[in-house]
Amino acid sequence: MADAWRLGIEYSLSRRTRNLQKKGEESMPWVKAEDCTGCGVCIGACPVGAIEKQDAKAIIDNEECIRCGLCHRVCPSDAVRHDAEQIPAQVEANLAWVRCLLEHDYYANDPEKQAWLMKRMAKHFTKDLNVAKQTLESLDSLA
């Protein structure tokens, strides 16, 4: 019982961490810090004030961003990037999450439990795929 409780807590924490990572990774658009000169052009262009400077680099507040793409168009340094570039990093984050779960005491050295986990993970990622697919299929009905 104690092990199950610990597993639940640890799983919940790692999921929260992953969701936070996911939120940052899924930002669209996002600023590639190493290419940002801090010129502020994007800040002036943003119609909703969603960009600010922190440590001389532009930062986008994705809660405020209305996805107009102006910052991407005006940046003279091509530092505002598309989120599709982050797909490999997101795939790696997903794999790291599954690896981390597999190494948990609950699953380690138990091929049967590991196989069960793989099935659960396959269902989880298939669900994400279906959400994206069905959303894409319905987009045209909105405008």
Ligand code: SF4
């Ligand atoms: S316009 Fe580009 S280089 Fe200038 S602050 Fe914004 S992201 Fe950085």
Ligand code: SF4
């Ligand atoms: S996409 Fe538009 S709303 Fe979002 S940060 Fe860029 S300029 Fe602002």
